[in-house]
Amino acid sequence: MTAKSNRPSGARRKVVRPIGFFSSLKVELSVLIVIATLIVFVMAWILQKIGWSGWMAMPLTLIVALGITYLFSHGLTAPLRQLRDAANAMADGDYTVRVHMGTDSNDEIGQLTRAFNDMAEELQHADQMRLDMIANVSHELRTPVSALQAMVENMADGVVEPTPANLEGLLNQTHRLSDLIAFLLDLSRMEAGAASLNIEEFDFRDFLDETIEPLEIADAGHAHEILLRVDDTIRMEGDQDRLRQLFTNIIANALKHSADGTTVLVEAHEDDTDGMVVTNVVNFGSQIPEAERAVIFRRFVKGKTGPGTESGGTGLGLSIARWAAQLHGGTVRVVDDRRGADFEIRLPKRHETKPARS
Template identity: 75%
Template sequence: MAERKGQAARQKRRALRDRPIGMLSSLKVELSVLIVIATAIAFVLAWHFLKWGWSGWIAMPLTLVVALGITYFFAHGLTAPLRQMRDAAEAMAEGDYSVRVEGVTNSRDEVGQLARSFNEMAAELQHADQMRRDMVANVSHELRTPVSALQALVENMADGVVEPTPANLEGILNQTHRLSDLIAFLLDMSRVEAGAASLEVERFDFGGFLDETIKPLEIADGGHNHTIHLEVPDHLMMEGDQDRLSQLFTNIIANALKHSPDGTSVLIEVHEDTSLGTIITNVVNYGSQIPEEARNDIFRRYVKGAGRPGTGSGGTGLGLSIARWAAGLHGGTVKVVPDKRGANFEIALPKNHVAQ
C-alpha cells in the first residue's frame, strides 16, 4: 500500500512536469496546437539550416528528428493520465480501491474530464466495497444470534434440561420468524443488486392497503409511544404489486419511526394529482431534519443513518435503497422534500400501472 502511494505521488509530479498542454478545453485543439508548433519549429530550423549552407540531406533529417522529439515530449504528457488510469485499474482489479489519478484533474480537456470521472468511480467503488464489508459483518452477526438461541433451546430440550412447554416452543417459533425475516431481507438485497423484479399487478384500495401496512409497524414500535396519523381520501383505488409497495411504505414509515424521538408523531398524508395521474404520499416525522447535501446520499445502498436518538443504531443501510427500487419498479419516485415540520419523504406513484 505504501509503495502504491509513493508511486502515485511520483506519477503526480511527473504528470505536472510532462503535461505542459492541458489548459485548453478540447484534446483535438491541443493536438492541433501541437502539430502547428512542431511544424513551425521544423520550418524555422530547416530555413536556418539551409541559410547556413547546410546540405539538405543533413538539414531535413535533423529537422525531422527535432520535430519528432518535440511531438513525443508533448504527446507523452498528454497520455500520462491514461497510463495512470491503466495502473490504477490494475490495482483496483487486485482489490485496492484507494488508488486515484493525480496531477491532471484540473485539466479542462477530455483527458482531465476522464480522470475526474475515473476518480469519482474509484471513490464510489471504495465506498461500496467498505459498505459491503460492513454489511457482511452485520448480517453475520444478525444470523448468528437467532441460530445460537435456537441451538441452545433445542439442545436443552434434547438433553431434558428444559421441557417443550408452549412458552419454549413459542421462543423457537420467534427465532425462526427472525431467521425468515433475515432471509427475506437478503433476498430483497439480491433483487436490488439485480435491479429488477417481476410484478404481480392488481387493483386495490390504497387507504386499506396503508392501514394494513401500518398495523405491524405500530405493534413493533413497542414502548416508544409514537403516534401515526394517516390522512387518505376514501375509496382511492390504485394498480400495483402490493408486496413490492408494502416493502416501499414499510421501509419509509419504519425509517420515520426510527429517526423520531419517543412520544412524537409521524404524519402520512395522501392526495391524488389528477393532472399527472399519480398518487402522492408524504411521510413526515416531526422535528427531525435531513441536511440538504445528504438528501440523495441516504438512498444509496449501505448508507446508514444515526437511528433514533439514544439508540445508536442506524440499521443496515438498505431500507431506503429498497424503497426507491420498489418505487422505480412501478415507474414512481421517492425523494426528500423541504418541510419546516421535519423530514418529509415524498412518494409519487402512478395511479394506473404502466408496463416498464
C-alpha cells in the same frame, strides 16, 4: 485489497504538459506538428545563411525536430501511462488509486482521466459496501442463530422448559432470520433491476389499515400512535405485496426514529394534476439535513438514533422502499416540512404497462 505500493508512481510527481489548454487532442497534435515544422524550417534557413551545407544541416534539424516532438508528446502521453498503471492497480484490487495528471486539461485526455477517477470512486464505494454487507449480514445472522442455538440446547438438556414464553422467543428469532433472508432476496431482485408484479385494484385506505396494524402490535412497548388521515374514496392499482414492503419500511423507519409516546402521521390524497396518489409519513419533531436526504436511500446506510449512534437493522429498508416505488413508476423522497421528517411517496393510481427500473 492489495497494498498501496501498486499505486502508479506518476501520482507522486508532477509532469508538465506543454500543450493542454485546447479542447481537442487533434488540435494539440496539429499544433505540435506546426511548431516542429516551423522550428525545423527556421533552423535550416539559419544554418544555410551561416554557410552550412545541406548534408550537415539536415541531421541537426532532424535531431532538434525529434527532440521537440518527444518533449511535447511526453507531456501528452504521460496521463495515458498513468491511466495504464492505475488500471493495472485496480485490476489487482486497489480501488484507492487515482490519476492526477491531465485532470486540469480540457481535451479528451483530461475528460478520460476525470471519468476514470469518477469510476474509481464508485468502485471503491461499491467495494466498501460489499465489505460492509458481509459484516452486516454476518452480524445479523449470528445474533438470532446464536440465540436459537442456546435456547434449543437448553431445552434439549432440560435446563429450560418448553413453555409458551420460551417457544415464543424461538419464534421471534426465526422471524428475525426470515426477515433478513427476505431482505437479501429483495437485494438480489434490486441487483437484477426488476421483479414480477401481481397488479390488482384495491382500496387504498383498507390497504394502509392492514399495513399499519402489525406495526402497531410490534410497537406496543413504545406507546407510539400512528395517526391515519386518508380519503376513503382512493382506489389504485399495484402489487400489494411490494407496496406493503414500501409502506412498512417507511412507517417502521419513522417509528424507529420517534421518541416513545409520540405520534407518526400518515396522510394521503390524490393529486389531480398528474393522477398520482401522494402519501406523507411525518415523524414529528425530528428533521433530516438536506445533505443526508439522498444518502439515506443508499444501500447499507443506517440512520442515527443519537449522536454517533447508528440505528439497528441491515440498512436496506429505505433502499428497498425506493425500489418498490420505482417498480410502480413512483418515487420516495424527503421533503421540507416544519412539522418534522416528512417522507413523501408518490404512486400512480393506474399502473403503467412498463414499470420503472431501479
